[in-house]
Amino acid sequence: MSGDTVHRDADETNRAGAGTAAARWRRRGLVLAVLVACLALFFRGPVLSGFTRFHGDSYDGLIEIAILEHWHAVIAKGATWNLTGWFYPYADTLGYNDTNIVPGLFYAVARMAGSDPFIATLLAHVAMKTIGFLGMAALLRRGLGIALPFALLGAALFATANASLLHIYHAQLLAVGLIPWLMLLAIQGVRAGLEDRRRALIANGAGFGVLFGLTALNAFYQIWFFSLFLLAFVPIALIVAGPVWRRRLWSAARRHWPILAAIAAVAALALIPFLMVYLPKLAEGARHPFAQAVRPHLPTLSTYVNVGQGNLVWGRLLGPMSGGEQRFGFPIGLLVLTIVAGAWAIRHRREARLMLAAAMALILLVLMVTRWTGNAILWEYLYPVIPGASGVRVISRILLFMLIPMIAMAMLFLQRWRAGPVTITLLCAFLLAEQVQLQAPLMIDRAEQLEMLASAGPPPAECDSFFVVLARQPFTAQEPEAEQVVRMWGYSDGRDLMLRYRHNVDAMLLAAYYDRPTIIGFSTFNPRDWAFYGPDFSDYPHRIRTYVAAHGLTRVCGLDRREPRPWFPLAP
Template identity: 35%
Template sequence: MRIVSKLNHAIQRAPNLATLVVALVVLAIFFRLQILNHFNYLSGDRYDGVIQVALLEHWFNVFTGWSNWRSPNYFYPYPNILGFNEGQFLYGAIYSIFRTLGIDGFLANELVNVAIKAIGFFGFIAAGRRILKLPLAWALLGAAIFTLSNNSFLQMSHAQLLSVAFAPVEAVLIYEAIGALLAHDARRLFRFGSIAGVFFAAWLITCLYTAWFFTLFAMVTLAVLLLTAGRPGLARLWQAIMANKLAIAGIAMVTGLALVPFVSVYTGGVSRQRAWSEILFYLPNLWDTVNVSTGNLLYGGVIEYLLAHCSRCHFGNGEMEAGLSPVLLALTGMCMFSIFRRKSAAGLAEKAALVSIAAASLILWVMALRIDGHSAWFLIYKFWPGGNGLRVVARIALLLALPATALAVWYLSRSSWPPLALLAIGTVLLAEQINTRPITTLDRRLMLERTSGIAAPPASCRAFFTTASPDTVEGDESFPVGALYPHNVDAMLIAEYVHLPTINGVASFHPADWNFGSPGSPDYLQRVKVFADAHKLEGLCQLDLKTRQWNSRPVFAATSERVAYWDLSNASEAIPADSLQGFSPAQTFGRWSEGKEASFKYTLPDSAGNGDLTLQIVLITALVNDRHSQRMLVSVNGGEKHEFVFKTTARANAELRLPAAREGVIRMEFPDAISPKELGINADTRPLAAGIKSFEIRRAIKAE
């Protein structure tokens, strides 16, 4: 009891200091991995993470006068293509502050995430204090839970989803506007109503997903409020509306004007209707309600056990790992039970807010469930505006974490449980938000190396296209993004850096005649030429992402062709056992090298000729972490050794020239081979180095 009493007393004596200290601690915990690795490895990945930075860099160019706000520098010559992805407007505004301070794009992007989380923390405190009348100590607990939210942490690869942090801010603005309406304070109503409208419009053009979910939640909440208000309440509301007609009309006008940019971008040219079967796939089942992933600090082991021993326990992965933590969910249910039984001690306004929030949360949770291939969400899909456009409905759990946290904390704040019991429950609520999954997979140094420092393009260039990135992976059906993303996303970011549009790019939607995947295929350059001719592009230059050199007069013909290809995965045809030395048995990704050396003996077909040959080794992964890098020395037939250094687990390629010989032995040395056990990854004691997917030999084609 003394601990709880002293803690509460300290918070009451210095509320601002306590709030700031808790905020800093919570943010440090959420971004602990980035802090511990000195921001060298960031949230996101090699693919979507780069798209995120490219979009934010676009806004920096807008604010500094370089770009048209609706036309990022990709998918040239198509204009007004911002709506092909999430708009990222508010993120871009914050990002531009960091970029103005000279911070590089990738670090600035992570600092934006920190800022967004901070907005959510302080927004929750404001909402808890104003709407639910929470004491500061309980508001701080709720803000910490909401900010640390396990599902938010797991979805960090889609940083735009962190914008659920805007929900409590918008809720406070709407609450203040409604209060002013009922109090017949026209000026205050117009002020808060207009701010709410403008902020919501900015949120929509930042992340449609979270803003749309909030709109749906708010409308259901409002419907419940109206249904439970009774005749006296409805009469009072109507009188207030009639008395404040001018203020309401002004709010409508301001909001309408604020929505013009969103409407101009997200309507017309882009069709967002998706098949019901696609949406049904991404609806959560009952197990996904508590799917906190195998990395959760408290429940990860339980989920692992259920996955291994329970045939009926269907936990999704990836985007389906968005469930609420069990104790939080249980307390939310207890609060709802108490509210609906009218056993809660609260004022009329507070009760109205609690009932509507609880009912809306329960209704949307039930509607979003998928049971035996059916879901009430079909009603949303069929009749709600935009319901047929948002694919991953499971993401609604990120928004529902807000009302769930608010209800659970309100319930605890009004309970008569012993202080030590409340302290223990609060500790569990915080602990169950912690996840140990390594989400920092974006190598900042590598990406700066890939996208920064590109020389200014030749003056004759009006647009450009890219060839294969050093990270392009082709010929691997299990990893299709390897042939689609690296060269396209790098082109997007480089285009913003050099202020020159590119025909490349990746987005949720693409132009109808866009066809620029697989840059290593023989017809890639011909596809570029067909596109350029169709759009009558002049001054189209080529950027070689491997040499980082521009070519203002590209030759649209294949420069090389495949002579031989050997796939080391178990999906391939059998490779003679005596041709491989020092490799593990085949797996889906390829074969691990075991020990300090490995070799592959090959024979080329007669059609290989004696031309200029190049060897490419595709590495599915290199066994590294932030404490260990990996070297690979490659030689052919005892010739010169070529050294390659891998400092990231990203897929990579190693290329070198081959001697003119029909037979050869590719020898690889791994001086830094180490076991996963020594690195603390798992219990595997084998000295591993690199996972080899394939060997490919190509022959140069001379231009005629």
């Protein structure tokens, strides 16, 4: 071989490598551009307000910020990780609600960088949406082998989901963005086992176990929905796979059983923090009664298309439907496309086994949880026997999780559909348009909340703990927001909402912000002797004193902004 030939071959290799590198950077640039566009669309409300109004409300929205502020105290000040600043002097109070540890890490970084609690919360939400977008793109591209344009379309549909923005006042639901990563790790782990790639099996399997434990600790709903889906999907997939694939899987499991045992051990260890937080609360009786709490929040047939009146495409066409937790419906275009994909999978089941199994699992979940006419509710019989079911009150939120397999099915079908490029482009644009929600809950007024924190100030040094009568002036100024929340949630009465939440939530935020515990608070589950409803009722001071005496507390102070001296010591 001549020297010229060697140099020519080297030049061609370098050009090919440069071309590959350039293509790789173009792909990364495209992913980044789509991600930024999705974030801009989803978070346009706070941005267009000049960062004066934020997603959420003064009820559940502020509870989330109080929990995030707890993680700031843990990371920046070394506070006890599972002990929040409310329900003092109870221990392990983190378990009364979702921990929000994953967004809490991003929030803590933003707070340590100088952001106030509301900007830091927005940045934490942006981080969770980014995780979800990248996870969905990776699941579709690397896990399911979908072409990059359709993978990015699926990620965009997931990141900008109508239901996600409509329910941003329950920001713990952003944890659904962790689920695509779990699915990707599971798919890659199975492949690695079948192909005898031991290191990849260890990495993906251990990663799945650790992330499963972290997701469970972060927010219970989405990991429980994912587990319920797996309970349906795995046996169906094994049946659909056929005898050849079942033998391959069984053979791989026998070859790699020591690794699988080690992965199971890692997963068990990763679940320990979750069990530490929530088992004590389960022992206290932290369960939702079916008839009073669960039945009203089961999805009905109309729930599946209830996208809220603010949906850009379907809101006005469908007319008014139930509000509150029934507005988790799917845009009709995506729903129809998923049904078509399922029908296609039935016809082509030999080449679409995974899609067929996902479709059948989704159908099974719908049959299980839907509140049909009359008393035809299968979930009433499954609720007592499925582990963890008693901790899930709002089953309709499962529709947010269902978006993941639905989008995956839709993108797999689009990739195989032999339609022209114009038809495909128009359909993709329509799918994106029908996810746009115009009525995002922008009810957190940043200036008003910062004024409350500043005007109330920290509790006096002589106060070891505190309670709140009124942290805002005047009380009636908060009524419009309460009535708006009533309309959105389908709640019964605005004043009742304020008497139950307002002072308790303000106390939680003050406790977290000023690092001083409060004896009151409000959460998914409350302590057994919680009696802090109605601060303007005549017996409220008596209930406070009863609690203080029962727990042997001293140096307790109250806050009432109507008084000339807002902070006052609790009289014996």
